[in-house]
Amino acid sequence: MTALFDLLLTPLNYAFMVRGLLAALMVGAVCATVGTYVVLRGMAFFGDALAHAILPGVAIGYLVGGGARGPLFWWGLLAAVISAVGIGTISKKAKINEDTAIGIVFASMFALGIALISSVRNYTVDLAHFLFGDVLGVSNQDLLLIAVFSGLIILTILIFYKEFLVLSFDPLLAKTLRLPALTLEYLLLVLIAVTIVVSLQTVGVALMVAMLVTPSASAFLLTKRLPYMMLLGAGFASLSGVIGLYISFYTSIASGAAIVLTCTAFFILALLFRSTRNSLRARKLQTPHK
Amino acid sequence: MEFLKEIRKSTFPRQHIEHLEDTSILDISNLFVRFDSRLALDDVSFQLHHGERVAVVGPNGAGKSTLFKAIAGVLKPFSGEIKVYGHGPGGHICIAYLSQRSQVDWSFPVTVSDVVMMGRIGKLGLLRWPKHRDWEIVRQALVDVGLEELANRQIGELSGGQQQRMFIARALAQEAELMLMDEPLTGLDIGSQESIFTFLDDLQGRGVTVMVATHDLDLAARRFDRVMLLNQRMLGFGVPEQVFTPEQLMSAYGGHIHLVETDDQLLVVADTCCDEGENT
Numbered sequence: 001m002t003a004l005f006d007l008l009l010t011p012l013n014y015a016f017m018v019r020g021l022l023a024a025l026m027v028g029a030v031c032a033t034v035g036t037y038v039v040l041r042g043m044a045f046f047g048d049a050l051a052h053a054i055l056p057g058v059a060i061g062y063l064v065g066g067g068a069r070g071p072l073f074w075w076g077l078l079a080a081v082i083s084a085v086g087i088g089t090i091s092k093k094a095k096i097n098e099d100t101a102i103g104i105v106f107a108s109m110f111a112l113g114i115a116l117i118s119s120v121r122n123y124t125v126d127l128a129h130f131l132f133g134d135v136l137g138v139s140n141q142d143l144l145l146i147a148v149f150s151g152l153i154i155l156t157i158l159i160f161y162k163e164f165l166v167l168s169f170d171p172l173l174a175k176t177l178r179l180p181a182l183t184l185e186y187l188l189l190v191l192i193a194v195t196i197v198v199s200l201q202t203v204g205v206a207l208m209v210a211m212l213v214t215p216s217a218s219a220f221l222l223t224k225r226l227p228y229m230m231l232l233g234a235g236f237a238s239l240s241g242v243i244g245l246y247i248s249f250y251t252s253i254a255s256g257a258a259i260v261l262t263c264t265a266f267f268i269l270a271l272l273f274r275s276t277r278n279s280l281r282a283r284k285l286q287t288p289h290k
Numbered sequence: 291m292e293f294l295k296e297i298r299k300s301t302f303p304r305q306h307i308e309h310l311e312d313t314s315i316l317d318i319s320n321l322f323v324r325f326d327s328r329l330a331l332d333d334v335s336f337q338l339h340h341g342e343r344v345a346v347v348g349p350n351g352a353g354k355s356t357l358f359k360a361i362a363g364v365l366k367p368f369s370g371e372i373k374v375y376g377h378g379p380g381g382h383i384c385i386a387y388l389s390q391r392s393q394v395d396w397s398f399p400v401t402v403s404d405v406v407m408m409g410r411i412g413k414l415g416l417l418r419w420p421k422h423r424d425w426e427i428v429r430q431a432l433v434d435v436g437l438e439e440l441a442n443r444q445i446g447e448l449s450g451g452q453q454q455r456m457f458i459a460r461a462l463a464q465e466a467e468l469m470l471m472d473e474p475l476t477g478l479d480i481g482s483q484e485s486i487f488t489f490l491d492d493l494q495g496r497g498v499t500v501m502v503a504t505h506d507l508d509l510a511a512r513r514f515d516r517v518m519l520l521n522q523r524m525l526g527f528g529v530p531e532q533v534f535t536p537e538q539l540m541s542a543y544g545g546h547i548h549l550v551e552t553d554d555q556l557l558v559v560a561d562t563c564c565d566e567g568e569n570t
Contacts, residue, residue, distance in 0.1 A: 040395075040398060040399075159417060160416075162407075162408075162411050162414070162419075162420075163411065163416065165400070165404075165408070166408050166411055168398075169395070169398050169400060169405070169408070170389065170394070170408070172359070172362075172364055172387055172389060173387070173408060173460075175362075175363070175364040176362045176363065176364060176383070176385055176386065176387050176412075177383055177408075177409075177411055177412030177464070178380070178381070178382075178383055178412060179411070179412065220399065223399055224399050224401065224444035225399050225400065225401055225404065225444075226399050226400060226404075228399075229399045
């Protein structure tokens with residue numbers, strides 16, 4: 001018993017671990033809440049693309065700030081919002097398939113980012129942090145930014161909860177009820193963009209989509225109302241963040257990868273749980289006939 | 291800056307736009323709708339009377355859904371005029387459009403009463419949560435369509451007929467005065483179809499005007515006040531006996547229909563059934 005406590009408490013002696021855990025908890029909650037919409041509206045590719053598309057912003061932030069975190073965040077945010085609105089506008093105005101619009105914007109922005117970064121010497125190390133996350137490098141200032149923006153995102157979702165629900169379930173109803181459908185649509189895209197930038201440091205660009213999609217998908221399998229799906233998803237994601245960090249602490253697995261793989265483990269468990277529950281129900285329904 | 295305009299328009303609690311006296315509930319003149327180069331609706335003009343029940347029939351791709359979406363104000367006509375109680379449809383929240391069931395994501399995590407509550411959201415306005423009165427309206431709407439027992443079920447657990455009744459309840463909660471139902475009878479067994487008609491009769495009693503898109507010529511002829519034959523152009527609109535003549539049916543359906551004339555009746559064999567495939 002004491003051994004287990006030691007196992008759990010030892011990492012907490014390190015300030016960087018405590019900061020990392022706090023970041024993982026907040027990021028998990030906000031990613032899964034926003035991710036609920038990503039899953040229900042089938043926007044996984046959009047989320048993945050957006051994560052990659054902020055690269056030029058981060059690169060400019062890096063060049064401007066000389067490696068300081070602050071500028072990385074704000075420039076990343078700018079790039080994400082521009083990409084999100086750009087994808088929305090291109091697919092609407094040019095009458096191109098949204099899928100194609102995403103592909104174009106995403107690849108162009110990512111290429112622009114690589115072009116910028118490759119102009120700086122010794123970029124490989126920094127690029128690795130950006131691609132795979134560096135949750136143990138989170139500073140107090142980063143934590144503050146994460147907390148403020150996570151709060152704002154959750155608040156916005158609470159305020160527009162019923163509008164986002166109608167828009168996601170039945171866009172035509174949103175229009176016949178004369179809701180500002182287009183504005184809400186863009187607001188949701190911007191929320192996803194902000195979420196990605198806020199969460200970037202925990203899992204990085206390459207694995208970002210997993211945080212948006214996997215915990216919410218696990219929750220989708222087990223719930224039948226949107227608020228519960230959001231809460232359960234947030235629970236899965238935060239727990240995965242914590243477990244992943246512990247795994248990373250005791251083994252030498254990279255933290256981002258450990259977190260994402262834990263999310264996947266939860267998803268598999270949810271899948272197994274649901275199929276067992278369904279087959280049990282089916283059996284219960286059959287018994288009276290015997 | 292389309293969305294700034296949108297925000298300005300959606301002021302907080304929304305009211306019905308004023309209904310002008312002495313105007314018909316729906317008045318369409320010379321309506322043209324086109325998708326890129328293709329003409330989806332070609333010079334359609336008609337008027338509806340308050341509280342009547344109209345069936346819109348025509349082959350797949352005839353423009354039935356397009357007509358409904360234009361009336362609901364979610365699709366912009368190329369030219370022509372649509373007036374609902376004397377105003378364009380864009381300001382009204384009394385028009386309900388009920389999608390084809392095949393267009394709905396039935397695995398979406400919402401309960402039956404959640405969906406019916408969506409009808410209230412236009413009236414509530416931004417930044418307001420449903421109040422006791424709204425939940426009471428939702429409950430009453432579910433009682434009216436006989437779904438109160440299933441209020442807390444996830445929507446995917448309902449049968450086809452129940453799903454359709456849920457949407458009728460949502461339109462009731464919306465306090466809709468004009469209901470546009472896209473293929474509500476498709477895929478339902480006879481019993482469920484009959485029960486839908488019970489609720490449609492009830493709606494008529496309340497003075498709700500209903501337009502129903504359907505493939506079923508027989509039901510259209512028997513259960514509706516007037517029928518409209520549509521295939522891009524409006525080929526006929528009136529009482530069934532006048533509209534469903536062999537010539538008109540042939541011109542609407544072309545080779546997709548076979549007419550068998552016996553002594554005193556007309557037998558129609560159509561192969562146009564099935565949902566989907568209908569244009570946006």
